[in-house]
Amino acid sequence: QLVESGGGLVKPGGSVRLSCAASGFSFNDAWMTWVRLLPGKGLEWIGRIKNKGDGGAADYSSPVKGRFTISRDDSRSTLYLQIDSLRTDDTAVYYCATVRGAGTFDYWGQGALVTVSS
């Protein structure tokens, strides 16, 4: 099970940190990803983070690189997404998911809505 939290209404230029609490599987071994659903535009891949055994590195899509940071705390079985310098076009539902292989997204959370507005 994956449960996102931390969404809400944020002003442009602000920051938000989303959490994704995992249970029911070995989080330590999992690669994890974030995907967002943009209103009227569909799904957009944000990035992924490998497990520590595979190096633990994160990689990102070009549109979010530099403003978005994915991290993980294996001791808490929790995935994070830090978003800085928020813009109105970051308004979306943010989903975390497990990764099968390198780029197949197996199990998803219910999503966290982030609304960026003044």
Next chain:
Amino acid sequence: DIQMTQSPSSLSASVGDRVAITCRASRPISTYLNWYQWKPGKAPHLLIFAASSVRRGVPSRFSGSGSGTDFTLTISSLQPEDFATYYCQQSYNAPYTFGQGTKVEIK
């Protein structure tokens, strides 16, 4: 980046109809193609991976085909719970891009 183009963007169908959704990649991706179902307020759900492998627990009325650049998701007999938006996604290389979605509505 690899661009994914779905068609149609929406369709109206009746319960029992056979429905086909196509997805085209901007360059060959072998069979690195997944299909997801999304309903408002719910988590997206992986249906098909590797172009034609049906995920465990997914009803057998769902099937996938194709390789290279052209792919198809077929629902053999549409059921009430299948009215949703469907997305294709390439897992060939990062960034992992999605199609724009196909909304299946009740006729």
